Amino acid sequence: xxxxxxxxxxxxxxxxxxxxxxxxxxxxxxxxxxxxxxxxxxxxxxxxxxxxxxxxxxxxxxxxxxxxxxxxxxxxxxxxxxxxxxxxxxxxxxxxxxxxxxxxxxxxxxxxxxxxxxxxxxxxxxxxxxxxxxxxxxxxxxxxxxxxxxxxxxxxxxxxxxxxxxxxxxxxxxxxxxxxxxxxxxxxxxxxxxxxxxxxxxxxxxxxxxxxxxxxxxxxxxxxxxxxxxxxxxxxxxxxxxxxxxxxxxxxxxxxxxxxxxxxxxxxxxxxxxxxxxxxxxxxxxxxxxxxxxxxxxxxxxxxxxxxxxxxxxxxxxxxxxxxxxxxxxxxxxxxxxxxxxxxxxxxxxxxxxxxxxxxxxxxxxxxxxxxxxxxxxxxxxxxxxxxxxxxxxxxxxxxxxxxxxxxxxxxxxxxxxxxxxxxxxxxxxxxxxxxxxxxxxxxxxxxxxxxxxxxxxxxxxxxxxxxxxxxxxxxxxxxxxxxxxxxxxxxxxxxxxxxxxxxxx
Amino acid sequence: xxxxxxxxxxxxxxxxxxxxxxxxxxxxxxxxxxxxxxxxxxxxxxxxxxxxxxxxxxxxxxxxxxxxxxxxxxxxxxxxxxxxxxxxxxxxxxxxxxxxxxxxxxxxxxxxxxxxxxxxxxxxxxxxxxxxxxxxxxxxxxxxxxxxxxxxxxxxxxxxxxxxxxxxxxxxxxxxxxxxxxxxxxxxxxxxxx
Numbered sequence: 254x255x256x257x258x259x260x261x262x263x264x265x266x267x268x269x270x271x272x273x274x275x276x277x278x279x280x281x282x283x284x285x286x287x288x289x290x291x292x293x294x295x296x297x298x299x300x301x302x303x304x305x306x307x308x309x310x311x312x313x314x315x316x317x318x319x320x321x322x323x324x325x326x327x328x329x330x331x332x333x334x335x336x337x338x339x340x341x342x343x344x345x346x347x348x349x350x351x352x353x354x355x356x357x358x359x360x361x362x363x364x365x366x367x368x369x370x371x372x373x374x375x376x377x378x379x380x381x382x383x384x385x386x387x388x389x390x391x392x393x394x395x396x397x398x399x400x401x402x403x404x405x406x407x408x409x410x411x412x413x414x415x416x417x418x419x420x421x422x423x424x425x426x427x428x429x430x431x432x433x434x435x436x437x438x439x440x441x442x443x444x445x446x447x448x449x450x451x452x453x454x455x456x457x458x459x460x461x462x463x464x465x466x467x468x469x470x471x472x473x474x475x476x477x478x479x480x481x482x483x484x485x486x487x488x489x490x491x492x493x494x495x496x497x498x499x500x501x502x503x504x505x506x507x508x509x510x511x512x513x514x515x516x517x518x519x520x521x522x523x524x525x526x527x528x529x530x531x532x533x534x535x536x537x538x539x540x541x542x543x544x545x546x547x548x549x550x551x552x553x554x555x556x557x558x559x560x561x562x563x564x565x566x567x568x569x570x571x572x573x574x575x576x577x578x579x580x581x582x583x584x585x586x587x588x589x590x591x592x593x594x595x596x597x598x599x600x601x602x603x604x605x606x607x608x609x610x611x612x613x614x615x616x617x618x619x620x621x622x623x624x625x626x627x628x629x630x631x632x633x634x635x636x637x638x639x640x641x642x643x644x645x646x647x648x649x650x651x652x653x654x655x656x657x658x659x660x661x662x663x664x665x666x667x668x669x670x671x672x673x674x675x676x677x678x679x680x681x682x683x684x685x686x687x688x689x690x691x692x693x694x695x696x697x698x699x700x701x702x703x704x705x706x707x708x709x710x711x712x713x714x715x716x717x718x719x720x721x722x723x724x725x726x727x728x729x730x731x732x733x734x735x736x737x738x739x740x741x742x743x744x745x746x747x748x749x750x751x752x753x754x755x756x757x758x759x
Numbered sequence: 760x761x762x763x764x765x766x767x768x769x770x771x772x773x774x775x776x777x778x779x780x781x782x783x784x785x786x787x788x789x790x791x792x793x794x795x796x797x798x799x800x801x802x803x804x805x806x807x808x809x810x811x812x813x814x815x816x817x818x819x820x821x822x823x824x825x826x827x828x829x830x831x832x833x834x835x836x837x838x839x840x841x842x843x844x845x846x847x848x849x850x851x852x853x854x855x856x857x858x859x860x861x862x863x864x865x866x867x868x869x870x871x872x873x874x875x876x877x878x879x880x881x882x883x884x885x886x887x888x889x890x891x892x893x894x895x896x897x898x899x900x901x902x903x904x905x906x907x908x909x910x911x912x913x914x915x916x917x918x919x920x921x922x923x924x925x926x927x928x929x930x931x932x933x934x935x936x937x938x939x940x941x942x943x944x945x946x947x948x949x950x951x952x953x
Contacts (some may be wrong), residue, residue, distance in 0.1 A: 319948035542791040543843050553772060553840055560833060568761075575821035578829035581764035585832035593840040600846040601792070627793075629846045 274299045274352050275328060281335070283396045287359030288371060288412035292318075292334035292646065294354060294404060300328050301347050310344040311335040314649035315631075315656060318408070325549035333638070334408040336648070337362070359385050362395050365414075365506030367518035370507050373410060375400045376419035385493075386417060386500050393504055405429030405694035406638060407436035407663060408646050415507045415722045420448035421490040435459045436644060436663035438483030439619040441524075441609060443510035445503050447491040460617040460664070470505040471498045477509075481617035482609040482745035482752060486509045510717070514754040543598040549649040552588035559584030600630035605707050606747040608668045608727045618749075625655050625669030630740050634658060643736045662736060670749035671699065673725025676752065679716045683726070686716040700726050711748065763810045763826055767803075770810075771837040774802050775831040794808070796838075797923075800827050803834045803921040807864040808889035813872040813882070817948040824941070829863035831857070854950035855927035860919040863933030864889055866940025892917055893933075905945035 287293045292311075301307050301324040311318040313336040321329045335341055335356060340574035344353040363371050370393055376382035377400040381512075388395050392743040400418070401722040403426045404410055404608040416437065420426075431452035434444055439460075463479035465487075473496045486506040493499045512518055563580025605623050610618035624647070634647050643662055674681050674689070681689035690712050692698050700708050704726050716723070727747035734742045778795050779781040789795050810830055813823040835857065838850040866884050875881030915922040915929050922929035 377861065414860060543845075545843055549840055552836070556768055556833060556836055556840075557765070557772070560762075560768050564761040564765075574818075575825055577761050577822065578764070578825040581829040582825065582832050585829065585836040589832070589836035592836065592842060595840075595843045597842060597846045598844070604903045627846050629848075 254541065261264060270429045273301075274343075278352060279343075281359050282332075282398070283373075283412070284359045285361040286336040286363055286371065286394055288647065289337050289362050289364060291412035292408050293337050293342065293359070293412050293666075294409040295333055295335035297331045297343060297345060298328050299331075299345050299352075301345075304325065304548075305347050307331070308346045309333050310342075310346065310731050312342045312344065313338055313340060316634045316636065316647050316649050316658070318636050318638055328385060332404075332409065334406065334411060334646075337412065361394075365523045367511060367523050368392065369394060370414045370504075370511055371395075371412065372415040372507065373398060373404075373413045374417045374419075377401065377422065377424055382417070382419055385419065386503055389500075389504070393507075400424045400426070403427055403433075405431045405433050405645060407433045407440070408438045408638070409433075409439060410442065411646060411661075413437075413442065414511060415443045415445065415453045417507075418444065418446045418448070418450070419490070420451065421494075422445065423449055423451050425451045426453050430454075431456050432459060434485075435480065436619075437484060439481035439617040439663045440661060441482040441619070443484050443486065443507055444525055445488070445506050446504075447488050447493045454720050460615075460666075463468060463611065463613055463616060468506075468509070470502040470509070471496060473499075473502045475502065475506055477506075479611045479613070479616070481611045481619060486510070493505065513721070513752060515719050517719070519717055521715075521717030521720075526717060546595065548591055548595045551592040555591075556588040566641075590612075596631055597629075599739065600627040601743045602630055602734075602737055603627040604734065604737070604742065604744050606727070606729070606733075606744060607707065607711065608665065608747060608749040610668075610670075610751050612747060612751060614756040618665050618668055619689065620660075620665040620668075622662060623650075623657065624660055624662045624737065625652075625657045626740060627655060630656075645736045660736075665733070667733070668729030668747070668749065669730075670725040671728075673722050673723045673749065673751075674699070675715060675721070675753070676712070677721045679718075680703070681712075686712045691739040700748070702747065704748055707746050707748045711750065719755075721755070723753065725749045725751075761826065763812065763830040766810050767806055767830055767834045768837055770806060771799060771803060774874060775799055775841065791844065793847055796841045796844040796849050799841055799844065800838060800849065800857075801923065802858050803838060803857060804923070805893065806834065807861050807888055808868075808893055811865050811868050813865070813869045813944075815872050815875070820869075820945060820948045821871075823865075823869055823944075827861070827869075831861040831865075834861075851921070852927060856919055856922060858932055859928065859930035859934040859937075860893060862937030863891070863930070863940075864937070866937025866944075868940075869944035870940035870947075873944040884950070893919055939951065 258683050271448040281287060282294040282296055297309050301305065303324055303326065305324045306755040307322045307324055307329065308329045309320045309322055311333050318334055320331055320333050322329060335343060337358060339358065341356065342353055343356050344351050348708060369391055372393065372394045374382035374386055374393045374397050379397045379399045382397045386395060400420055401424065405427050408434065410416060431454055438444060462485055465476035465478055468475045468477050473488055473492050475486050475488045489503065493502060496502055560581045564577045567577045604622045606620050606622045608618050608620055610616060636645065636647065645660050645662050647660045650659055676686060690709035691703065693700045693708050694702060696702050708724060727749040729744050731748055733744065778789055778798055779791065784790060787798065789798055811827055835854060838853065842850050865887060868882060871881040871885035915925050916932050919930050
């Protein structure tokens with residue numbers, strides 16, 4: 254018997270998985286909270302042979318976020334952004350073997366709401382953050398983390414409206430945190446820091462924040478630094494600690510950003526991740542039309558010749574009447590085979606882009622792009638999370654026809670915008686916003702007609718009470734679509750949006 | 760049937776040349792891309808009832824079958840020639856649909872030629888029927904929507920024009936009809952005196 258067991262194990266060894274996910278210890282770090290349709294931090298705990306490299310994947314439809322993890326000890330932990338959606342899957346792959354499972358979604362889903370902010374709070378220890386800034390039903394939902402675990406990828410912050418950092422002890426944040434914060438803010442997020450940032454890196458290529466604007470909340474001085482569509486609020490930790498209403502100071506600062514400086518929430522829903530209903534009808538750009546080549550004209554000539562001459566050549570042979578079609582048949586097979594040698598054109602990829610920027614012309618900006626492509630473009634949109642360069646986050650969009658994605662691109666540089674028009678009180682200049690959109694569609698404004706599609710969609714979704722903005726036609730830089738990869742990329746329209754603010758008296 | 764492949768090739772290449780010109784594209788709302796290829800595929804489907812002309816008689820059965828096959832092969836080769844227009848494998852994915860349309864047309868016309876009298880009455884009637892069935896999908900759509908109060912979905916199984924956006928084998932009833940037509944034509948020819 255003692256010989257049989259090892260023999261059995263030896264036989265079964267190839268069938269055993271090289272990795273095993275601990276599903277009890279794996280889970281959303283944000284649980285019980287999560288924002289539907291956005292990424293939340295997810296910790297995957299798994300066993301794998303030491304020295305191997307594991308690939309952890311988060312899959313949502315056609316979007317796959319991947320992270321390479323070097324397995325040193327056992328168990329191994331990996332932090333990965335996972336979409337909060339019932340269709341999401343997580344996979345761990347070591348070599349050829351993989352284990353896939355559906356993560357348990359957080360039970361408390363928090364859709365975007367002007368009146369209830371969702372924040373990630375970092376402090377040391379994590380419980381200290383809860384004491385200073387407890388969650389407030391209907392106004393603030395918060396997840397609490399240790400400062401040393403600060404996320405270094407903005408995609409882990411994707412679902413949050415704000416980040417709060419308590420760092421009185423000058424704890425060094427992990428390398429990559431500065432870039433993550435800059436990217437988060439450029440996309441419209443707000444950061445409240447009490448104490449100091451002590452970044453683990455000195456990223457010299459990041460745009461600097463704007464000049465500080467002094468504000469006072471409940472008697473505590475707070476400096477506001479504009480950063481693209483987002484902002485950084487900074488307060489002295491001692492002043493906050495001595496304040497009898499530290500929680501109110503922080504919440505007021507966060508709402509100050511979310512409500513564009515006003516004392517009450519804007520009307521309507523907050524800017525949501527939605528697809529503009531503009532029609533996508535692909536047409537090649539000038540000079541990019543496919544042209545027939547040798548493998549078109551050669552087989553076409555052969556086919557014409559054989560179909561015309563073949564029956565005539567065999568016409569006199571009455572007994573071979575049935576065979577008169579053979580030259581045409583043979584040449585058709587040959588021409589069809591040769592026609593397959595034609596290189597297909599690159600897949601067509603179209604995009605609309607909304608450029609979100611701050612009041613400074615040279616300040617940081619971010620892009621929200623809606624991409625539609627021919628089905629042959631790519632079956633899956635693979636996003637390696639460690640890849641250098643622009644850290645994009647695509648989301649699949651359910652639609653009939655060609656596949657579509659919605660892509661957030663932080664820190665998008667080089668987008669120029671012409672002087673724009675101002676939206677205030679549902680009017681663009683002196684004109685009601687719907688009338689202005691109609692004029693734009695007719696081509697009688699500074700917006701091109703394709704930009705007008707995006708402009709109209711944005712106005713319909715954002716021209717609510719309390720929303721002010723400067724809208725302008727945007728001009729893309731030469732290399733704007735490098736993150737799209739291959740394909741025949743065409744930008745159909747880009748509009749720059751700078752949210753207006755109502756700076757109140759504090 | 761001798762020149763049916765030539766007729767199909769000339770009409771498709773000539774149609775493509777017209778659609779390639781700016782004055783040809785504008786009125787039809789086409790461009791030099793996948794839309795032009797799709798337009799040519801519609802043209803191909805509408806050509807089968809027109810291009811096939813089977814002859815009567817037992818001695819012509821094999822010539823009819825080979826001629827029809829050559830016509831389908833020539834039309835398919837033309838469709839492949841225009842694959843450079845789009846990254847989508849449209850020519851390949853439309854073949855089952857084209858096969859159904861071709862089989863339906865050739866089978867029905869072969870049966871009509873075998874059954875028809877010396878004046879080819881049944882052949883002409885079959886051609887008119889096929890033109891109404893396949894070549895005028897817009898008219899069918901109009902009648903269905905205006906008078907029957909139904910959607911055009913039920914017609915897709917018969918009209919390749921309507922089925923072009925549906926599944927590749929949407930026109931399978933036409934294939935069945937065509938196979939039955941060829942069986943009738945073969946049986947009639949077999950029983951006829953040489």
